[in-house]
Structures are given as structure tokens and as C-alpha cells.
Amino acid sequence: MDTATAPAPPARGKAGQSRPTGHRHAFATRLWHWSNAVTLAVMLMSGLMIFNAHPRLYWGHYGANPDPAWLDWSGGDGIPFPGWITLPSFYSLADARLWHLAFAWLFAALVAGYLLWGLLSGHLRRRIVPGRAEFAPGHLLREVADHARLRFPPGAAARRYNTLQKLSYGAVLLVLLPGMVLTGLGMSPAIDAGFPVLVDLLGGRQSARSLHFIGMALLALFFAAHIAMVLLSGPLDQLRAMITGGRSVTDKEKQP
Template sequence: MRKKRIHPWPVRLCHWVNLLVMIGMVMSGWGIYNADPIFNFTFPQNATLGGWLGGNIGWHLAVMWVLAANGLFYLLWGLFSGHFRQRFFPFTPASVWHDLVSALRFRLSHKSNQYNAVQKLMYVGVLLLGLLLVISGLSIWKPVQFSGLVYLMGGFTVARYVHFFAMSGIMLFVVVHVVMVLLVPKTLPGMITGGNAATKNAGESADD
């Protein structure tokens, strides 16, 4: 029997960097939104980052580069290491429905080194939302230079709506994620230390 990390160091590093970066992106983004709201509400000023529009934009762009580097590293590592294939796939509509019903009935078993179908769907979904957030964000930031992306988004105004709802979707994921951690707190230490999952040595039977 040998030990294997539940969460390899690249996952843990990107997770905690992403936490800090997303706080900065969201708070500065709320400040930018307040300068020209697309809905009939604004965010509290003390929940924004930057103090004024110029400061909001400055923080948003500065943190954006950290987010881009972190995201690119995670994407490349996840693809080439096989992490995405092993952790996020496969799943089917039937398996998602089965696990969702089991979770609502509090009958869904938790395995520290394996995601259930609902978790797989959520992680794949948040990655796609992140991609949509980047594309719409570039469309808003440089609408002339990225005119092709603006066209793909359906225009500058639509890109703003897409950006807002993609951000909201990611925030919803974060809320659900935090709730799940509170419900199963034993999962938190593993994201800090890596945790250990027992794996079989080559040649060992399943009953060893």
C-alpha cells in the first residue's frame, strides 16, 4: 500500500491564488459596474476595490494578469498531467441526476479522492464560465482591438451582460462550494496539506 496526494501541489497552489485573485477581480469589477450600471442597482461602495473608477480599473487590470497566469498554468497542467480527464470525466445526465437526488436526500457518499457526477459537472461548468468571462472581458476592455470577439458576443452591450452573468455564475459556484465545505469540513485540510489517499501498489489485489 502506498500513499498518494488527494490534491497535488499545483491544484492547491492555483486554488488559493485563485481565491485571492477572484476577490480582487470581483470587488474591483463591482466598482467599474457602479460607474455605469446595466441594472437598477449598484454594489455598496465599501464592497468595491480602488476607491474611484480609475482605481477600480487599475486594480482590475493588475489582478487580471495574475488571474491569467494562474489560469493558464492550471489549464496546461490539468491537460498534460491528465488531471482533468481523471477528476472531471466521465459523467452523464443520468449520473448527475442520480447523484443530485442522493445529495438532496443526504444519502450521497463522499470519497476524498473522487468527485461525484454533480461535482464534475460544476467544475467543468465553472471552467467554461471562466473562459466566457475572459472572452467577454477582452471584448469590453479592447472593443476595437478585439472587434472579432465583440462581434462573437453580439455587440459591446451584450458582452457586458455576458460578463456580468458569467461572473455571477462563478460567484454562485463559490457559494455552493463554501456551503459544501461547511457541510463536509473534513475536506478543507486536504486542500491545505494535500491529504493522503491510499492506493494499491502494482500487483496488489483489490482485497489487499
């Protein structure tokens, strides 16, 4: 770490807001990012094994083999997801549930904790919610074009998330991740008894299962795009920034 640019202790600004330090990523963001990465990996791999137990998806309250499925991967050996991507790698619904239902607690706590921190610290408002000007068609088109040409902003602009980042991070944080918790709970027969409004809003238990699966697919898609963007925009700097917080970008701006 370059001590020369080490930030002064964060001075408290207006109520509950910490003044931006020299770090690109707040400590809470880094801590959450990595614990969430591990948790999501376990949830994904054990979840795919659970899906293997009944690789058909339905809409509505009920759905089983005699009923029409909107997605049916039960052909072949009937086990769509191979061992290298499931937890455990051999077929075991019981073991997958052991992991999935334990890490679900961690996952939900991490999502709730980070959202709460994001709200209270102003992080969500300052860094995730796009400003009105960012929605201007010209601005959005330029960002899309920049992304397509893999042109990433240098210097100070890299300290802020661009609009496409804000929109995708916002969708993941505020919709997809809480949605995975809610659709997961919607599949629990006990929770459905206590909170029938949840399963009704989701359209029934089988719809909740379908939405849980679609949410997983969207998160996997986000993960792929996220990794691609990190690899294309200087993976070492990006990784270091997400581990140490990153050095102050002002240094770079001084470079020719």
C-alpha cells in the same frame, strides 16, 4: 501529516502522467485554488465598483443612458453595490480599474496555466471529464438525491469527484473562467480593433459587458454553493485537504 501513509515519490507512468499519489488534491490544484481564490476576490470586488460607475446593462454594440437597458440598477443613490463588498470601499472608478486591470493579468495567467497543466497532466481527462456511465439518468438522479439529503460518500469514493462536482468544476474551468477573460478583452477598444471577430462572437461590446456581468454572477453562485458544500461535508477535512493535499483516504476506510 501522518508520515506512515506518506506517498512514495510519484513514479512516472505513461507519457506525462503522474501516478495518483496518496493526496486527494495535486500540488498544482492546491496552489491554483488559493491563488485563484485571492485573485477572484480582488476581481469581484473591484469589478462591482466598476459596475457602480454605470449600473445599467445592454445588448448589442452600443448602449448608454438614452438606450433601453435589460438591467437597470441606477435608481436610488445610483450606487447598487455597497462599500463592504467593493474595492475600494469608497467610490473610485480609477482605483477599481487599477486593481482590476492589474489582477486581470494574474487571473488570465492562472486560468491559462492551470488549464494547460490540466491538459498536459491528464488531470482534466481523469478527474474532471465524466465517464459515459456517469451520464446515465439513474446515476445522475441518485447523485442529485444524495446531494439533496447531504449524504456524502465515505472512504475511497470521496477521493474522486462525483458527477455533479465534475460537471460544475468543468463548467467553471472550461467555460466560465476563460469566458471572463474573453468577455473582459471584448470590452477593450484596442482589442476590438485588432480582433473584431471576438467582439462579434460576443454580440457587441455592450453584450460582452452584459455577459461579463452574468459570468460574474454565475461564479458568485458557484462560490456560494462551493462554500456550502465544504461546510456541510466536513469543513476541517476539506480545508486541510486543500492545504496539505489531504491524508490518504485508505486510513479512513480501515475505521469501523
